[in-house]
Amino acid sequence: MNITHVLVLISYLVVMVLVGAWFGRSKETADGEDFVLAGRSLPAPVLGGTMLATFVGSGSIIGGANFAYTYGLLPGFLFFSGTVLGTVLMVGLSRHVRVFATHTVPEVFERRFNPTVRVIGTVLILFAFVGIAAYQFTGAGYIVSLITPLDEGTGSFLSMLLITFLALTGGMKSVAWTDFLSALGIVFALWVATFFVVGVDVGGLADLSQGSARLSEHSGVLGGLTAVQMLGFAIPILVLMLGDQNMYQRLNAAKSDGHAFAGAIIFAVGAVLMVTPVVLLAVASAILQPEIEADMAVLSLSSAEFTPGVIGGLLLAGALALIVTTGSSYLLTCSSNITYDLIGQLRRKNPATDGQNLWYGRVAVFGVAVLAYVLVNFFPSVLAIQMYAYTMYGVTITPVILAALFWKRATAPGAITAMLVGAATTLFWELTGRSEDLNSVLVALPAAVIALVTVSLLTSHRDDEEHLDPAKA
Structure with a gap:
């Protein structure tokens, strides 16, 4: 156990708890609007930071690192190409998204299509997002086990408690500001660690490139993957990004x-x-430690063998910060689906007050956290659950939300068919083991898009024109 790492971790935890408690005051989080959308008050730097920290969590620092460690330099960058392309496209989407000014993506589905599309979309979003929240617990458990004598299971449980606390207290305000601070910290820690590990331990970028080439000389430039298989890893991140409810919120x-x-x-x-x-x-x-567990590729570099104690501590604390705030974000967005898309539908005739929505949201956060903690035990690695969750969301929700925003001929039957076909194809591909050879997104995404277009064109004459204008909804 490294005392410096422990001190850095404790300092981080204290800051996170204080921020959560500050924004948990009734003055800051008074109703459901504050809890889910921070009272629509986020400035650009905080907004950019929370978007970054939300999307780049343990799926990147552990799952993405696992991929680059396993397959090499070029495949590593190609794996993240969906993230980079998605962020660029999100700039163009920003103004379109705000036209609807909704709490959740399924609300857009109802305004554009009908209530049935909203309910089906809600169920599928929860199905995917609970998985994403789950692997944040696993990732945080890895880090806690590196810093303290605790094992990974205990670390995951304690991390679940912290993640749930941040989501329960200040809602979006708490999550957004802790995200912003976490993003600054992890970017700084990653680049300083890169200077020591790549610049000093490996010998520079040229030696890194040569070392990567030696590792992959028997497996080719894509580390043994075919071009189609490489696409199967890059596309899920892109389609998740373009439809991610967290980004829209x-x-x-x-x-x-x-x-x-x-x-x-x-x-x-x-x-x-x-x-x-x-x-x-x-x-x-x-290159430096070819025998370690791939999930620990980046986190293990916090060792004093590779980085100074303070830098290693900052790397671990920054990674934990990223994972904790990402987990809080996904618990929060799931709670908004339960509050507005499920309970809200049941209470159409007697709508909940803002105060009731606040409490519904907090109870939902707790329930989703427990479910995610149970789910995490059924997947062998962060990368495995990451690919499942990204694909399930990307093939069911993203085609429908993009159609809702940009294609006037899309219809409710088309949207429903696309979601069901995408979900069924993904589950079939995963449960039959075919995803080991070809990621399910390469089959499920085309199937969902074809279903959406075909059924929409066949039923477009039945479309209600009122749904084409969000201002009339």
């Missing part, structure tokens, strides 16, 4: 359209600054 939480646009630009720049050192560090780890 944050854009709607901005102070104004201008802050939303500027925040999206900060997000795009930050994504490049964050994923680049993750890939470099993971490949350096493969």
Whole structure:
């Protein structure tokens, strides 16, 4: 146990708890609007930081690092190409998203299509997002086990408690500001660690490139993957990004359209600054310690053998910060689906008050956290659950939300068919083991899009024109 690492971790935890408690005051979080959308008050820097920290969590620092460690430098960057491309496209989407000014993506589905599409979309979002929340617990458990004598299971449980606390207290305000601080910390820690590990331990970028080439000389430039298989890893991240409810909620939480646009630009720049050192560090780890567990590729570099104690502590605390705030974000967004899309539908004739929505949201956060903690025990690695969750969301929700925003001929039957076909194809591909050879997104995404287009064109004459204008909804 490294005392410096422990002190850095304790300092981080104290800051996170204080921020959560501050924004948990009734003055800051008074109703459901504050809890879910931070009272639509986020400035551009905080917005960009929370978007970055939300999307780049343990799926990147552990799952993405696992991939780069296993397959090499070029595949590592290609894995994250969906993240970078998605952030650029999100800049263009920012103004379109705010036209609907909704709490959740299923609300857009109802305004554009009908209540049935909303309910089906809600169920599928929860199905995917609970999985994403679950692997944040696993990732945080890894870090706690590195810093303390606790095992990974105990670390995951304690991390679940912290993640749930941050989501329960201040809602979006708490999560957004802790995200912002976490994003600054992890970018700094990753780049300083890169200087020591790549620049000193490996010998520089040229030696890193040569070392990566030696590792993959028998498996080719894609580390043994075919081009199609490589696409199967890159596309799930892209389609998740384009339809991610977390991103849409944050854009709607901005102070104004201008802050939303500027925040999206900060997000795009930050994504490049964050994923680049993750890939470099993971490949350096493969060169320096080829026998370790791949999930630990970046985290293991916190050892005094590779980085000074304070820097190693900052790397671990920054990674934990990223994972904790990402987990809080996904618990929060799931609770908004339960509050507004499920309970809200049941209480149509007797709508809940803002105060009731606040308490519904908090109870939902707790329930989703427990479910996610149970689910995490059924997947062998962060990368495995990451690919499942990204694919399930991307093939069922993203085609429908993009159609709702940009294609006037899309219809409710088309949207429902697309979601059901995407979900059924993904489950079939995963449960039959076919995803081991070809990721299910490459089959399920085309199937969902074809279903959406075909059924919409066949039923377009039945479409209600009122749904084409969100202002009339």
